[in-house]
Amino acid sequence: MPEGHTLHRLAKLHHKRFAGGVVRVSSPQGRFADGAALVDGHVLVRAEAWGKHLLHHYDSGLVVHVHLGLYGTFTESAGPLGDPVGQVRMRMIGGGRTAEAYGTDLRGPTACEVLHDPEVSALTARLGPDPLRRNADPDRAWERIRRSSRPLGALLMDQAVVAGVGNVYRAELLFRHGISPQRRGRDLTADEWDELWADLVELMRVGVRRGKIVVVRREHDRGAPSYADGKPRTYVYRRAGEPCRICGSTVLHSVLEGRNLFWCPTCQPG
Numbered sequence: 001m002p003e004g005h006t007l008h009r010l011a012k013l014h015h016k017r018f019a020g021g022v023v024r025v026s027s028p029q030g031r032f033a034d035g036a037a038l039v040d041g042h043v044l045v046r047a048e049a050w051g052k053h054l055l056h057h058y059d060s061g062l063v064v065h066v067h068l069g070l071y072g073t074f075t076e077s078a079g080p081l082g083d084p085v086g087q088v089r090m091r092m093i094g095g096g097r098t099a100e101a102y103g104t105d106l107r108g109p110t111a112c113e114v115l116h117d118p119e120v121s122a123l124t125a126r127l128g129p130d131p132l133r134r135n136a137d138p139d140r141a142w143e144r145i146r147r148s149s150r151p152l153g154a155l156l157m158d159q160a161v162v163a164g165v166g167n168v169y170r171a172e173l174l175f176r177h178g179i180s181p182q183r184r185g186r187d188l189t190a191d192e193w194d195e196l197w198a199d200l201v202e203l204m205r206v207g208v209r210r211g212k213i214v215v216v217r218r219e220h221d222r223g224a225p226s227y228a229d230g231k232p233r234t235y236v237y238r239r240a241g242e243p244c245r246i247c248g249s250t251v252l253h254s255v256l257e258g259r260n261l262f263w264c265p266t267c268q269p270g
């Protein structure tokens with residue numbers, strides 16, 4: 001599933017390409033036809049991301065909300081789009097403030113819907129602080145974590161605690177700080193949380209800048225290859241059974257709240 005950095009990149013791109021101009025919005029597949037008709041021909045004011053949610057704000061006050069879920073993708077195009085291929089839920093064509101014509105096709109999202117302001121407020125109120133948003137308040141997350149008996153591995157994935165973190169950042173962040181994903185929230189110290197948050201902000205900003213997850217420090221980037229061609233090199237994520245890059249212990253795997261979890265039992269004791 002795309003993590004927050006992917007959504008923030010998309011928001012930046014859509015803002016750059018479409019904001020400030022009229023956008024033609026359609027639903028070649030038909031499932032978003034009613035929603036598309038509500039915003040078609042309006043000016044996109046801005047695009048932004050909140051965690052894993054993408055929001056397109058139109059001058060009418062309406063907002064298109066997209067959540068990619070597991071399978072959703074945007075296909076971007078600089079220049080005219082051809083006939084829609086496959087199940088295109090939403091097609092956008094516009095040029096923003098430029099004379100260019102850009103397009104994008106959205107396929108397979110979990111959510112693609114038109115929201116009114118109160119619904120947008122309700123959506124963002126349900127989300128924890130997003131490390132990639134300016135003014136994100138890590139104390140809001142801390143207030144939940146420090147009272148919780150749930151494991152940190154679960155808390156970090158809970159979008160109501162921290163918005164935008166997915167399975168890769170969760171596993172890698174905890175590894176980088178030597179913290180067991182099984183440790184309970186209430187057993188984390190305030191200093192540890194400050195360090196986790198600061199690192200998360202930095203790592204996710206790198207993710208936005210580079211368009212991929214980069215978490216392995218250069219001095220550790222040796223030994224066993226990453227889990228697949230073109231995928232991020234990781235310390236533990238999808239490296240079950242391989243030796244830890246730092247201590248050589250076998251990286252472990254289990255399932256926590258329905259999601260795959262990876263950690264090094266030596267570097268992350270407890």
Ligand SMILES: [Zn+2]
Binds near residue numbers: 244249268
């Ligand atoms: Zn280790």
